[in-house]
Amino acid sequence: MKKVLNAPDRAVEEMLRGMELAHGGRNGNDGESGLIRRLSGQTVAVRADAPVSGKVAIVSGGGSGHEPAHAGYVGPGMLDAACAGEVFTSPSPEPVLEATKAVDGGAGVFYVVKNYTGDVLNFEMAGELAGTEDIETDYVVINDDVAVEDSTHTTGRRGVAGTVLVHKICGGAADDGKSLPEIKSLAARVNENVRSMGMALTSCVPPERGEPIFDIAEDEMELGIGIHGEPGTERRKIEPADSIVDMLLEKVLGDSVDYSGSGGQDVAVMVNGMGGTPLMELYVAYARVHDVLAENGINVHGAPYVGEYMTSLEMAGFSVTLLKLDDEMKRYLAAPCSVAAGGLF
Known part of the structure; x- marks a missing residue:
């Protein structure tokens, strides 16, 4: 194995630190506010101006190793937050919940979840926990892969590259002021038509x-x-x-x-x-x-x-x-x- 790393068990942490330094506006360049910031103690990137009051927040995530997905899509017009698990491993409910709280602007939080068992279970659990704190959530499970109906990691079709188009469309709709039910309906329609x-x-x-x-x-x-x-x-x-x-x-x-x-x-x-x-x-x-x-x-x-x-x-x-x-x-x-x-x- 040849990789540009310091230690495998620090790869995700150091990647996110590098992303924040590169895109977080903390280099002292012309007072630039940047695109993202990292939640303290969490493998979560949120848009720099989060939470945006009155806007539905879009949150996605999954295992690392798919870059630029998902943190590369955080910012105005796309995701409000991305939760990074270890390589090819779903993030646990805790960072998803912390991301949810960090970006909730009062209009609800919508999860874009790829169809992998760990992702679905952990995002669902985070949504339930958010509900106990009076944050309304909803989600879509993306299953655009036509190659298989079931796999080692899924029941049903896997969510793959089509997920990025859902990020873009739902992010645009959220910035346009669409409500949580409207974004849910739109996301479901995109998922039904992407392969x-x-x-x-x-x-x-x-x-x-x-x-x-x-x-x-x-x-x-x-x-x-x-x-x-x-x-x-x-x-x-x-x-x-x-x-x-x-x-x-x-x-x-x-x-x-x-x-x-x-x-x-x-x-x-x-x-x-x-x-x-x-x-x-x-x-x-x-x-x-x-x-x-x-x-x-x-x-x-x-x-x-x-x-x-x-x-x-x-x-x-x-x-x-x-x-x-x-x-x-x-x-x-x-x-x-x-x-x-x-x-x-």
Whole structure:
């Protein structure tokens, strides 16, 4: 294992400290207020101006190792707080509750939760505890991965890169003054219309494990991988990029969402790097995604999202996400945001 770390058991703490120093406005540069601050004693990043009075607060989180998710999306227009667990491990209810209290502006707190058993249980428990302190909460469980129905970490489909589009849309709606029930309805609608599938050429190495999660030969690839380093549902010999994209899109387009619609359907497209894939290769993949969608009468709305949005440490691979859009989703995808990972939007 080769990693730029001091000690595996301090990686998350030191990462969050570095993020706060880089984006928290504490370097004395022109009095800049910054984007985020860290809650004392917690692995939680909140937006610098939290709580925002009268606004529904959006909170997400999960295991570390998926950067820039989730702390990279904290700031105006996206998340009010992100809770970081250890690598590939759900945050416990305590930091979620502390995040909830820190960002509650009186209009309620909405959780965006990926469908992993630990995440769901711990966010639900935090919401119940918040209720005893008169903070209203609600949540959505994101399950956009078409590769599997159940896995080691889930009952039902996993939540993967499509979660980032939920962050963006719900964050825009919250800044627009939408109520907690309205955001819940919008988040559910996005989740119903977003699908993803990924592949990998390599495994990844969690710092405390010190070795790859799975072994794979130099001439092999995994289809249907998860963001926690889970191996895929199928292993094949490596094929050209166009063939790989075709395999992923066949599964995504063949699922329950009708992306074609009548007279052409607008979709948001994300080609997401898993942490170790050069942008060159992501753009090669996107070119084929664009062509396949055009052949199927599906319109790419606005600029595609090509880059590293929801990673799996240094795994080499990528995922493709499609979101069938309505006018409200379009408006909030285009809304401004100011986050550490803002160059991706």
